[in-house]
Structures are given as C-alpha cells and as structure tokens.
Amino acid sequence: MRLIDIENLTLKPGGHTALQGVDLYMDKGEIVTLIGPNGSGKTSLLRAIIGALPPSAGRIIRKPDLRIGYVPQKLMIDDSLPITARRFLSLPERRSPSDIRAILQTVGAPEVANRPLQGLSGGQFQRILLARALLEKPDLLILDEPTTGLDQPGSADFYRLIDQLRRDLGCGVLMVSHELHVVMAASDRVVCLNGHVCCHGTPDVVASAPEYRQLFGTGTHGALALYRHEHDHNHDHCDHEDPPHAG
Numbered sequence: 001m002r003l004i005d006i007e008n009l010t011l012k013p014g015g016h017t018a019l020q021g022v023d024l025y026m027d028k029g030e031i032v033t034l035i036g037p038n039g040s041g042k043t044s045l046l047r048a049i050i051g052a053l054p055p056s057a058g059r060i061i062r063k064p065d066l067r068i069g070y071v072p073q074k075l076m077i078d079d080s081l082p083i084t085a086r087r088f089l090s091l092p093e094r095r096s097p098s099d100i101r102a103i104l105q106t107v108g109a110p111e112v113a114n115r116p117l118q119g120l121s122g123g124q125f126q127r128i129l130l131a132r133a134l135l136e137k138p139d140l141l142i143l144d145e146p147t148t149g150l151d152q153p154g155s156a157d158f159y160r161l162i163d164q165l166r167r168d169l170g171c172g173v174l175m176v177s178h179e180l181h182v183v184m185a186a187s188d189r190v191v192c193l194n195g196h197v198c199c200h201g202t203p204d205v206v207a208s209a210p211e212y213r214q215l216f217g218t219g220t221h222g223a224l225a226l227y228r229h230e231h232d233h234n235h236d237h238c239d240h241e242d243p244p245h246a247g
Helices: 042-049 085-089 097-106 122-134 152-169 180-186 203-208 210-216 219-226
Strands: 004-011 019-026 031-035 057-062 068-071 140-144 172-176 189-193 197-201
Touching: 004 042, 019 042, 019 189, 019 197, 031 042, 031 152, 031 180, 042 140, 042 172, 068 122, 085 097, 085 122, 097 122, 122 140, 122 152, 140 152, 152 172, 152 180, 180 203, 189 203, 189 210, 197 203, 197 210, 203 210
Parallel strands: 031 172, 031 189, 068 140, 140 172
Antiparallel strands: 004 019, 004 057, 189 197
C-alpha cells in the first residue's frame, strides 16, 4: 500500500485558494521534491499531509498507522532559554541516552549533544531537527526547505545524508526545495506546483517541460549536465493533463 494517496485536493486556508485539484502519491523508499514559485502552495500541501490544514475538497488517504517525521523550514529558539541538543531531543517525550547517541551518530552530529542549540551552526541545527524527526521512526519523512541558510557545500552534504537515510531506513521522503540544481540530483520524481500541478515526472522530464521552463527559465535545464541522477526504474511522465496520481 502506498504511504499517501492524494485525490483532487483543494486547499483554501483563510478562504484563499492555495491549491486546486491536486493528485499526488508517495511510495516507500522514494524521494519526491515539490518545486514552484513563492505562493505556489508547496508548504500548504505539506501542512495538509501532516494534518495541520484540512482539505476544502478531495481527500488524503494515508497508510494505516503511518508515521510521519517532519523537519520545518525554521524553528525559533528563545535565546533566554538555553537548551542543549540532548535536552531538545528528549522533548516532549523522554529519550534514552543510547537512543540520542545513536540518532546523533546517524545524522552525522555526535559532537553536539551537550552544546546549546543557540551555539550551533546552521548545518548542525538542521541535523538536530532531522534527528528529532527520525526519532519517530517515520515511514514518511517530510522536509520543508531544509537547507535554507546553508551554503552550497552544506546543502549538498545534507541532501546526500537524506539519500543515504532513505536507503538505510526505507522511508519515503517528500521535500520542498528552491535549489533546482540539487533537486535534479536528489530526487526520483519532481512535482512542479503553481496553485495546481503544472508538471511532474523524473527530473529530466520536468526540466524539459514547457511549464517548468515558463516558471524557471531555460537556464536551469543546464544544471542537469552537472547533477544528473541515474534511475533504474520508470516514473510517470510530465503531462499537464495527467497529474502524478495512479489509481
């Protein structure tokens, strides 16, 4: 059974139509990236999947007992309340020292356990947020622009970690990213949103689509030459009339 199956979803937060008629599915072990201009509905879709935003129309079918790990785009920490990474990972549910050590090792940040969050670099902090999401042992890992504020090498390292995690854990990964060149390396499928599904498919197919080029220009297609992602299986094709859903 699929992790999620979204059918004809319409979202109207505050009465404003953010998304209309969206079909989308997620399978175990794949990385799907949502792209689109600001205000295109990417974060609204993530909020609907985790249950924070109710659909106005359509439905979201989740695998029974689906466990979701969520990494937000940003998390504000009050500087007047110093808290170590170890303590943060034990909130609100207390975690054993061995579990915390193991998860920090998994995300490549074992050295930060006793450091205050306020003193961590951007990359270290993102790994702590990822560690917290992974403590839920997710079937589906959702990341909302997880590399915001990181430099290019830091972003590349983070996406390599995500790819390794999906291989090791077998979870599905759904993420929003504005880094188009990295998306082409890191994703199995790409879904381009602009209030609806403009196009979808493998990175090669999406980068060649007229809808993608209209939104992002033709220059971004050249990034594929440097960041080509090899696939050993087929995905849906990019087609404005055939959204990324299979019944």
